[in-house]
Amino acid sequence: MSGLRSGQVAAAAGVNPQTLRYYERRGLLAEPDRSLGGHRLYPAETVTVLRVIKAAQRLGFTLDEVAELLDAGRHRHGRHPDAGLRARAQAKLTEVEVKIADLQVIAGTLRAAVKAGCDDLVECADQPYCPIPFATIAPPGACSTGSPA
Amino acid sequence: MSGLRSGQVAAAAGVNPQTLRYYERRGLLAEPDRSLGGHRLYPAETVTVLRVIKAAQRLGFTLDEVAELLDAGRHRHGRHPDAGLRARAQAKLTEVEVKIADLQVIAGTLRAAVKAGCDDLVECADQPYCPIPFATIAPPGACSTGSPA
DNA sequence: GGTAAGCCTGTACCTGAGTACCGGATGCAA
DNA sequence: TTGCATCCGGTACTCAGGTACAGGCTTACC
Numbered sequence: 001m002s003g004l005r006s007g008q009v010a011a012a013a014g015v016n017p018q019t020l021r022y023y024e025r026r027g028l029l030a031e032p033d034r035s036l037g038g039h040r041l042y043p044a045e046t047v048t049v050l051r052v053i054k055a056a057q058r059l060g061f062t063l064d065e066v067a068e069l070l071d072a073g074r075h076r077h078g079r080h081p082d083a084g085l086r087a088r089a090q091a092k093l094t095e096v097e098v099k100i101a102d103l104q105v106i107a108g109t110l111r112a113a114v115k116a117g118c119d120d121l122v123e124c125a126d127q128p129y130c131p132i133p134f135a136t137i138a139p140p141g142a143c144s145t146g147s148p149a
Numbered sequence: 150m151s152g153l154r155s156g157q158v159a160a161a162a163g164v165n166p167q168t169l170r171y172y173e174r175r176g177l178l179a180e181p182d183r184s185l186g187g188h189r190l191y192p193a194e195t196v197t198v199l200r201v202i203k204a205a206q207r208l209g210f211t212l213d214e215v216a217e218l219l220d221a222g223r224h225r226h227g228r229h230p231d232a233g234l235r236a237r238a239q240a241k242l243t244e245v246e247v248k249i250a251d252l253q254v255i256a257g258t259l260r261a262a263v264k265a266g267c268d269d270l271v272e273c274a275d276q277p278y279c280p281i282p283f284a285t286i287a288p289p290g291a292c293s294t295g296s297p298a
Numbered sequence: 299g300g301t302a303a304g305c306c307t308g309t310a311c312c313t314g315a316g317t318a319c320c321g322g323a324t325g326c327a328a
Numbered sequence: 329t330t331g332c333a334t335c336c337g338g339t340a341c342t343c344a345g346g347t348a349c350a351g352g353c354t355t356a357c358c
Contacts, residue, residue, distance in 0.1 A: 005325090006336095018316075019315090021336095022316060022317090035325080037335090037336090038324080038336065039323095048271065048274050051283045052270045052274050055274075055282070055283045057315090059262075060259075062315090064314095070271065073271055084268045086266060086268050089259050089267070090259075093260060096252055096255055096259065100249055103245055103248055103252070106208055106209060107245045110208055110239075114235055114239050117235060118235065118238070119222075119235050121201045122219065124234075125200065125204075126197070133204070134201060134204045154304080154355090155305070165346075166305085167348080168345090168346065170307090171345080171346060184354080186305090186306090186355075187353080188305055189306090212346095
């Protein structure tokens with residue numbers, strides 16, 4: 001027995017072996033047991049944890065957020081309402097929806113630019129027919145929510 | 150006369166003065182004339198160029214891409230079809246559309262997770278009812294285009 | 299001509315998520 | 329027991345798009 005070596009875990013989860021140490025530093029993976037010589041020996045469930053991390057990242061969570069999510073799961077869930085995955089997923093969903101709306105505005109602008117046949121940005125900027133909103137263009141995420149939280 | 154000083158240009162365009170030097174290094178802004186003492190003196194149109202840069206960034210172009218776009222505009226347009234703003238805007242539009250589709254998949258997954266009431270990622274990963282696709286989750290942008298270019 | 303604000307160059311730092319390299323130690327199989 | 333793959337730690341680097349700081353010079357106004 002003993003456990004899986006870092007290379008095995010990395011291969012099984014499809015990540016770079018260095019990433020395991022990185023996640024350990026970041027608090028996403030618990031420090032595993034060691035062999036007598038100091039090599040890491042992981043329990044099999046580490047592979048699951050890694051898959052979970054990758055899935056959460058895919059859903060838009062940062063590593064810090066993933067670390068909190070994992071922690072929230074470990075410390076008995078349901079303590080206070082913000083801590084759970086459900087609430088955070090809801091918040092992240094809102095974020096993603098805002099981002100989608102933002103990109104849709106951008107797509108609309110690009111479509112208009114293509115249609116209008118703009119072919120030189122600097123020249124265009126002075127023309128009245130150019131659909132690109134040079135002056136009023138907002139930084140990403142600046143709109144749609146009334147107050148900055 | 151002489152031109153605008155860097156602080157004036159930066160203020161007029163709403164950017165950090167350091168950013169002007171940064172853009173100059175990156176090839177987005179031409180090297181301006183200097184005063185006898187070595188201070189930069191910008192023509193008024195630089196403010197327009199900065200606004201254009203910011204607008205293009207907002208539309209999803211990287212600074213390298215913006216530099217190319219500006220260059221393409223300067224070197225007489227219409228040479229070959231890829232070079233123009235129109236073609237690039239079309240390509241960028243496709244990129245943005247892919248990103249939107251990707252985020253919509255993510256939003257759908259988050260909605261499903263909220264609805265299913267998942268509350269602990271690691272536990273969830275072993276449950277059959279959990280809607281989060283841990284195993285099959287793809288890296289961003291991996292789908293929808295058949296071959297990796 | 300004095301003084302303060304502004305500008306100069308060069309270098310270092312920031313975020314986020316890793317990846318790469320180094321010299322040395324360990325694990326495992328033949 | 330030898331040899332080689334793997335792993336160790338620590339450090340440095342990557343990408344993108346800036347931002348900050350230090351130490352010194354210039355400009356502008358009174």
